[in-house]
Amino acid sequence: xxxxxxxxxxxxFGGLAANSDVSFEMVSGMIMGLIGPNGAGKTTLFNCxxxxxxxxxxxxxxxxxxxxxxxxxxxxxxxxxxTWQKVRPLAKMSVVDNVMVGALCRTNSLKKARxxxxxxxxxxxxxxxxxxxxxxxxxGERKKLEVARVLATQPKLLLLDEVMGGLNPAxxxxxxxxxxxxxxxxxTQMVIEHDMKAIMRIxxxxxxxxxxxxxxxxxxxxxVSNKAVVDAYLGGE
Amino acid sequence: MRTFKHNMRGMSTLPVLLTVAAVIALFLLPxxxxxxxxxxxxxxIFLSVIMGLGWNILGxxxxxYSVGHAAYFGVGAYTTIILMQYRHIAPWYGxxxxxxxxxxxxxxxxxxxxxxxxxxxxLASIAVAEIFRVTALNLKNLTxxxxxxxxxxxxxxxxxxxxITDFMSKVPFYYIGLVILLIAVFVxxxxxxxxxxxxxxxxxxxxxxxxxxxxxxxxxxxxxxSFSVVFTSLAGSIYGLYVGFIDPSTVLALDLSVQIVMTCIxxxxxxxxxxxxxxxxxxxxxxxxxxxxxxQAIIDSGLVSENSGFGFFLKEQLSHAHVLIYGILLVVVxxxxxxxxxxxxxxxxxxxxxxEAL
Numbered sequence: 062x063x064x065x066x067x068x069x070x071x072x073x074f075g076g077l078a079a080n081s082d083v084s085f086e087m088v089s090g091m092i093m094g095l096i097g098p099n100g101a102g103k104t105t106l107f108n109c110x111x112x113x114x115x116x117x118x119x120x121x122x123x124x125x126x127x128x129x130x131x132x133x134x135x136x137x138x139x140x141x142x143x144t145w146q147k148v149r150p151l152a153k154m155s156v157v158d159n160v161m162v163g164a165l166c167r168t169n170s171l172k173k174a175r176x177x178x179x180x181x182x183x184x185x186x187x188x189x190x191x192x193x194x195x196x197x198x199x200x201g202e203r204k205k206l207e208v209a210r211v212l213a214t215q216p217k218l219l220l221l222d223e224v225m226g227g228l229n230p231a232x233x234x235x236x237x238x239x240x241x242x243x244x245x246x247x248x249t250q251m252v253i254e255h256d257m258k259a260i261m262r263i264x265x266x267x268x269x270x271x272x273x274x275x276x277x278x279x280x281x282x283x284x285v286s287n288k289a290v291v292d293a294y295l296g297g298e
Numbered sequence: 299m300r301t302f303k304h305n306m307r308g309m310s311t312l313p314v315l316l317t318v319a320a321v322i323a324l325f326l327l328p329x330x331x332x333x334x335x336x337x338x339x340x341x342x343i344f345l346s347v348i349m350g351l352g353w354n355i356l357g358x359x360x361x362x363y364s365v366g367h368a369a370y371f372g373v374g375a376y377t378t379i380i381l382m383q384y385r386h387i388a389p390w391y392g393x394x395x396x397x398x399x400x401x402x403x404x405x406x407x408x409x410x411x412x413x414x415x416x417x418x419x420x421l422a423s424i425a426v427a428e429i430f431r432v433t434a435l436n437l438k439n440l441t442x443x444x445x446x447x448x449x450x451x452x453x454x455x456x457x458x459x460x461x462i463t464d465f466m467s468k469v470p471f472y473y474i475g476l477v478i479l480l481i482a483v484f485v486x487x488x489x490x491x492x493x494x495x496x497x498x499x500x501x502x503x504x505x506x507x508x509x510x511x512x513x514x515x516x517x518x519x520x521x522x523x524s525f526s527v528v529f530t531s532l533a534g535s536i537y538g539l540y541v542g543f544i545d546p547s548t549v550l551a552l553d554l555s556v557q558i559v560m561t562c563i564x565x566x567x568x569x570x571x572x573x574x575x576x577x578x579x580x581x582x583x584x585x586x587x588x589x590x591x592x593x594q595a596i597i598d599s600g601l602v603s604e605n606s607g608f609g610f611f612l613k614e615q616l617s618h619a620h621v622l623i624y625g626i627l628l629v630v631v632x633x634x635x636x637x638x639x640x641x642x643x644x645x646x647x648x649x650x651x652x653x654e655a656l
Contacts, residue, residue, distance in 0.1 A: 111510065137512035145510075151503035162500045165493050166512035174493075214512055 063122075064089040064218055064249050065110070070119035072105050072273075079105040081273045082119070087218070092244055093251045094264030094281075098293060101270040103253045104146060107220055110251075111143045112136040124217060137166060142211035143220040146253075148203045152196030156187055156206055159195045163213030174213075181209040184246075185239060201232040208239060218249045225256050237263055261285065269293070324476055328469045337468040341540060343581045344475030345533045350561035350573025351482040352529030357559065358568035359495060360522040361502025362412070363420050366427030367530050367558045369407070372434065372550035373400045374531030375538035379447055380440065382539075388453050393535040400531035401524050408523045412516060415505065424552065431550040446545025449538075471540045478536070482529050486570050489525070498522050502568070530558075553621065557584075560624060564631050566638030575639050587620045 065087040072080040080102045087093050095103050109116045110123075112133040121128040123141055131139075142163075151159050160178035161171070168174055182188060185205040190198060195206060204224050211219060221240070225233045233256060240263050243250060254260040260267065261281040269276040269284060271293045277284060284290055331337060349371065357363050377396035381387040387395070411422040434441045441447070454464040463470040489495045497518045500508040509515055538544045548554070557580070565576025586592045593612040596602055602609045616623075635642040 113506075132514070133509040134512045134514045137510060143510055145507070149504045149507035151500050151507065153503060154499055158496065158499075162496050162508070162513075163511050165496055169493050171491065171493065171496075174496075210511065 062089055063087060064124055065251075066120075066122040067106075067110070068120040068122070070106070070109060070116045070121060072102075072109055072114060073117045078273045080109065080116075080270075083270070083273075083275050084119075085268050085275065085278055087249060087251065089217075089249055090244070090247060091249060091265040092240065092263050093249075094260040094267040095251055095253045095270065096255075096257075096260055096267060096284075097270035097276070100272075102273040103270055104222060105273075106270070107143060107222055107251075107253065111141060111220060137214055137216075140215065140217040141220070142214045142216035142218075144204075144207045144211055144222055144224055146222040146226065148200070148207050150195035150198065150203050150206060152194065154195055155192050156195055156198070157182065157191045159206055160209045160213045163210040166214040178209075178213055181212045184212060184242065185209040186235070201228050201235075204228065204232075204236065205239070208236075208243075212243070212248075216248060218251070219243065221250060221252045223253050223255065225254055225259060233259060321480065325473075328472055334468055337472055339582060339585060341468060341471050341475050342585070343577050344472070344479045345537050345540075346557075346561055346577035346581050347479050347574050348475070348482050348529050348533040349558045350565065350577055351479075351486055351570075352526045352533065353558045354526075354562050354567065354569075354573050355486065355489065355498070355529075356522045356526035358562055358572070359489065359502060360498040360519060362519060362522070363559070364423040364523075364526075365420050365552075365555050365559055366407075366423035366425075367526070368550050368552065368554040369427040369430040370400045370404060370527045370530040371534035371537070371554060371558075372430060372544075372546070373403055374534030375544050375549045376434065376441060376447075378535040379449060379538045379544055382452070383447055383449060388455075389535070389539055390455060393532065396535045397528050397531045400527045400534075404523050404527040405520055408520045409516065412519045412523075424555070427550065427552065427555055431546045431552075434546040434550055441546070444545060444547070446543055446548075449542040452539060465539075468540075471536065474536060478529070478532055483570060483574075485525065485529075490570065494518070494521065499568075556621075556624070560628060562638075563628065564638055566640030569638075569640050572638050572640045579639065584620055584624075587623060588617050590617050592616065 063086040067083055067085050070080055070083045071078060083102075083106060095106070097103050105114070108114045110121055110128065112128065112131045112135065115130055123136075123139060126139055128136065151162065154162070157175065157178050160181055161174045164174035164177040164181070165171075168177070179191070182191060185208050187202060187205055187209060190202060195203070198206060208221070208224065224240075225236050228236065237259055240250060240252065252260065252263065264281055266278065266280055267284045268278045269287075269290050276293055277287045277290050279287065327340070328337065349367070353364065353367050374393075374396035377399045378389055378392035381392040381395055382389050407426050411419055411426065414422050435444055437443070452465040455462045455470075465471075489498070497508070497513050500511065500513060501515060501518060505515060534549060538549065561576035561580055562573050563576070564580060565574065566572030590613065593616045596612055597604050597609055602612060604610075604613065631638065637645070
């Protein structure tokens with residue numbers, strides 16, 4: 062069953078089309094890779110899906126709900142959560158407090174939120190950072206914190222915007238493992254990533270955006286052998 | 299490990315005992331202190347703490363730096379006193395009417411101004427407060443304009459036929475101030491340990507991240523503002539009743555808004571006891587300035603001759619220059635104690651502990 066349906070979504074900034082007529086569907090439980098060169102409109106599409114921008118045209122359906130015009134907080138309550146390309150830790154709050162803010166989306170009790178938060182902190186492996194201030198963490202751990210925080214909102218669909226950006230190979234490997242673990246928890250994921258090897262490994266399907274339009278869609282093997290995609294990335298001959 | 303220090307908000311036994319002792323001492327104080335001037339200073343400190351704690355909920359915890367809180371102070375004061383003076387409604391009802399009016403006005407202002415972020419919000423909050431001041435100056439039928447309203451007398455507070463107090467001395471105001479102060483401390487403490495407190499701080503740290511974690515920014519900012527307005531308005535009403543006279547240039551002044559923010563910055567923003575410390579430092583200091591005590595002390599110490607130009611300046615001008623001195627004080631605090639006096643002390647204590655641990 063399709064958990065997310067993107068139907069002919071376009072987003073214009075003035076005359077510039079950041080997304081034009083993008084359509085695809087996501088099946089529950091899958092990992093969808095979203096790739097494309099810089100400026101292809103990947104983050105804009107994320108922002109449209111999660112309520113930061115209303116799409117100029119088209120329709121987004123999540124779990125049967127029409128998402129157009131919903132605010133980010135309502136989107137989160139419906140069970141869709143996102144991370145940010147540039148991490149946004151709540152710097153002067155501790156790691157556990159950061160994750161608790163996410164957990165409080167589903168409960169009013171601090172006690173329950175703390176239990177849920179500790180659980181998610183274990184999922185991402187930050188157990189020995191619980192009382193540290195979020196602002197004091199290095200980038201790799203901030204990315205994990207970000208994931209723990211959105212997991213705590215109990216999403217059905219998770220949108221990860223370049224969670225491996227700026228990480229070294231060992232850290233990236235940990236994140237890849239984390240994404241696969243999250244998949245095993247039954248959470249559907251859409252992942253923006255520039256690291257081709259990583260995205261090919263984790264994705265069940267991949268959508269390629271170029272200049273705001275959908276260039277290709279398919280499983281990883283189909284994408285690497287798609288001529289249009291290779292041209293877009295390596296430059297046409 | 300600075301990291302750990304900031305999280306030690308959990309209270310240990312010694313501070314709790316000290317706080318309880320201080321509260322008991324404060325309740326007994328009027329029995330021992332004869333000087334009305336000392337009581338006067340204490341009442342001013344209480345009011346300043348209440349305002350500071352109120353502002354702190356919005357500014358310190360939620361990160362929305364309002365420099366227009368005089369509006370709510372003034373609305374509270376004017377509502378209570380107009381009701382009492384012209385409609386003969388007793389102030390212990392009027393005070394709550396003031397709170398209701400101030401909260402409603404706050405929500406209207408909030409739903410407009412909270413669309414703005416950072417410095418733009420600050421500027422809007424100043425502008426709104428100025429609108430209220432100018433309105434009060436010109437709505438002469440209601441507010442008596444620049445002449446202000448002089449309270450003739452406060453009706454005695456009765457339960458049944460027993461007169462509890464007739465408000466003839468400063469003591470009832472002392473206790474009213476103290477009780478509301480304690481309520482404000484308690485409410486802040488409750489907030490800090492609740493979902494609301496977590497949401498307020500999340501909004502302070504990063505609005506967009508907070509929004510994406512399911513926090514409705516408009517709703518929670520307005521909730522923070524409402525808490526904030528309740529205490530500011532209460533302080534305004536009590537101030538008006540206590541002083542017995544209000545006019546736009548005292549209860550709706552930009553000066554007052556700045557002073558509220560200063561109390562928090564100097565004491566320590568986003569902490570329970572920051573505004574308390576800020577008020578304890580600032581109020582006596584500004585009273586000393588105004589009453590020329592400091593100028594006299596400097597001259598008496600022989601550092602500056604009374605007949606020199608500077609001595610003349612101290613004696614004649616210093617009492618009018620309190621705003622200038624506030625400004626200098628603020629710059630010094632921001633340069634050397636960016637987390638306020640409380641943050642500064644915490645840092646010193648943790649540094650000392652670290653040294654001892656080595």
